[in-house]
Amino acid sequence: xxxxxxxxxxxxxxxxxxxxxxxxxxxxxxxxxxxxxxxxxxxxxxxxxxxxxxxxxxxxxxxxxxxxxxxxxxxxxxxxxxxxxxxxxxxxxxxxxxxxxxxxxxxxxxxxxxxxxxxxxxxxxxxxxxxxxxxxxxxxxxxxxxxxxxxxxxxxxxxxxxxxxxxxxxxxxxxxxxxxxxxxxxxxxxxxxxxxxxxxxxxxxxxxxxxxxxxxxxxxxxxxxxxxxxxxxxxxxxxxxxxxxxxxxxxxxxxxxxxxxxxxxxxxxxxxxxxxxxxxxxxxxxxxxxxxxxxxxxxxxxxxxxxxxxxxxxxxxxxxxxxxxxxxxxxxxxxxxxxxxxxxxxxxxxxxxxxxxxxxxxxxxxxxxxxxxxxxxxxxxxxxxxxxxxxxxxxxxxxxxxxxxxxxxxxxxxxxxxxxxxxxxxxxxxxxxxxxxxxxxxxxxxxxxxxxxxxxxxxxxxxxxxxxxxxxxxxxxxxxxxxxxxxxxxxxxxxxxxxxxxxxxxxxxxxxxxxxxxxx
Numbered sequence: 001x002x003x004x005x006x007x008x009x010x011x012x013x014x015x016x017x018x019x020x021x022x023x024x025x026x027x028x029x030x031x032x033x034x035x036x037x038x039x040x041x042x043x044x045x046x047x048x049x050x051x052x053x054x055x056x057x058x059x060x061x062x063x064x065x066x067x068x069x070x071x072x073x074x075x076x077x078x079x080x081x082x083x084x085x086x087x088x089x090x091x092x093x094x095x096x097x098x099x100x101x102x103x104x105x106x107x108x109x110x111x112x113x114x115x116x117x118x119x120x121x122x123x124x125x126x127x128x129x130x131x132x133x134x135x136x137x138x139x140x141x142x143x144x145x146x147x148x149x150x151x152x153x154x155x156x157x158x159x160x161x162x163x164x165x166x167x168x169x170x171x172x173x174x175x176x177x178x179x180x181x182x183x184x185x186x187x188x189x190x191x192x193x194x195x196x197x198x199x200x201x202x203x204x205x206x207x208x209x210x211x212x213x214x215x216x217x218x219x220x221x222x223x224x225x226x227x228x229x230x231x232x233x234x235x236x237x238x239x240x241x242x243x244x245x246x247x248x249x250x251x252x253x254x255x256x257x258x259x260x261x262x263x264x265x266x267x268x269x270x271x272x273x274x275x276x277x278x279x280x281x282x283x284x285x286x287x288x289x290x291x292x293x294x295x296x297x298x299x300x301x302x303x304x305x306x307x308x309x310x311x312x313x314x315x316x317x318x319x320x321x322x323x324x325x326x327x328x329x330x331x332x333x334x335x336x337x338x339x340x341x342x343x344x345x346x347x348x349x350x351x352x353x354x355x356x357x358x359x360x361x362x363x364x365x366x367x368x369x370x371x372x373x374x375x376x377x378x379x380x381x382x383x384x385x386x387x388x389x390x391x392x393x394x395x396x397x398x399x400x401x402x403x404x405x406x407x408x409x410x411x412x413x414x415x416x417x418x419x420x421x422x423x424x425x426x427x428x429x430x431x432x433x434x435x436x437x438x439x440x441x442x443x444x445x446x447x448x449x450x451x452x453x454x455x456x457x458x459x460x461x462x463x464x465x466x467x468x469x470x471x472x473x474x475x476x477x478x479x480x481x482x483x484x485x486x487x488x489x490x491x492x493x494x495x496x497x498x499x500x501x502x503x504x505x506x507x508x509x510x511x512x513x514x515x516x517x518x519x520x
């Protein structure tokens with residue numbers, strides 16, 4: 001491992017400049033393919049995740065500045081070439097500083113056709129400046145920063161002209177919350193024939209639920225990321241209903257993989273399957289059939305970059321960029337805020353109390369509101385629109401859940417819940433310190449030294465907070481895996497005492513070396 005080698009040589013960096021994603025515009029040729037997208041993800045998205053994980057593992061408390069230089073990621077001028085696959089690099093750029101308090105990230109996009117001496121001079125000055133904005137772009141001598149233009153789309157008395165009576169529409173993720181709402185709108189207002197796809201087998205689908213959506217429906221179990229499978233199954237459905245007139249791509253899964261440090265590549269790929277590879281597939285279906293409309297259902301996560309959801313953030317950034325890249329009046333990406341009557345957000349809150357669910361969904365869109373927004377967006381030829389019910393600046397601010405450990409609160413500790421282990425109190429000083437710290441964090445009176453952290457409600461997001469608090473209290477630098485692999489106070493205390501002993505021995509050796517040198 002590179003970072004282990006650098007650490008052994010005493011050469012750990014304070015600044016990293018990442019330039020894997022800088023290419024000349026002339027090198028960007030041919031259509032987007034599965035393989036070209038994989039290549040971009042490896043050089044960008046996965047490369048940054050590997051760097052962040054290495055820092056988190058080898059030097060979790062070392063302050064590191066990470067500058068990510070790219071080309072073809074930001075569209076500043078109308079003539080700029082955009083590479084949607086490469087824009088996924090913004091997912092890690094926005095998420096890494098939220099998950100790693102010791103890493104600063106900045107993205108700088110350049111145009112490689114600009115005059116080289118001017119470009120290098122601007123870059124040199126930028127890389128020496130303070131980290132203020134997460135993403136900027138240089139074009140010639142000008143420095144550009146992103147902004148959001150607020151739009152007010154008026155309601156019209158007529159339905160969008162892109163939609164036709166008795167049309168045939170494909171809705172991917174057709175049994176999800178947004179998919180069902182859009183399908184009902186098409187069936188009720190346009191008497192549309194609907195082809196719905198999903199991950200469920202036909203045996204798992206309740207026919208009565210389909211009947212509630214509309215009269216003319218074909219349901220297909222299909223993998224939206226599998227091009228050949230989709231082509232065959234859609235062609236078979238078209239033999240019954242006729243050629244499809246439009247596509248609503250609502251398919252997607254929630255990103256439960258959690259923090260970057262513990263995220264496996266397969267977990268990100270699962271999120272990318274529908275959002276990235278599926279988008280490429282449905283666009284090919286749309287092109288070959290010359291459809292009137294292709295709507296990509298993106299998310300405000302592309303702007304908010306939620307803690308623990310780097311894959312979902314990157315995937316939605318791709319969908320927005322893809323629509324802007326095509327720049328036609330057929331493909332539109334809508335970055336939805338939460339829908340409160342169904343969908344991924346509602347499903348993810350199923351374990352919460354009703355009161356907590358209501359609080360989380362207070363800003364959500366109703367199905368009626370969501371469809372009204374859809375109608376207004378379809379009435380305008382805008383490639384990408386973000387739909388937010390809250391202040392967009394509030395959504396983009398850096399969020400570190402639970403890391404404000406210096407803030408004092410008046411707490412009433414709850415009684416010890418029913419746990420698997422029998423209560424045994426702390427004995428050693430380290431056990432007592434951690435017990436008090438965990439008791440305060442989990443808001444529980446008595447936490448025994450054999451109680452499993454995950455039984456108490458620990459998850460990968462909370463680990464980050466506890467590492468910070470342990471460092472403040474005991475001056476021990478833990479890695480995430482140190483807590484995950486020692487999931488009781490007894491085991492963690494032993495591990496911490498062992499670390500403290502090793503650290504003390506190293507300090508003694510350093511002092512002896514120093515004293516010997518002085519004697520010489």
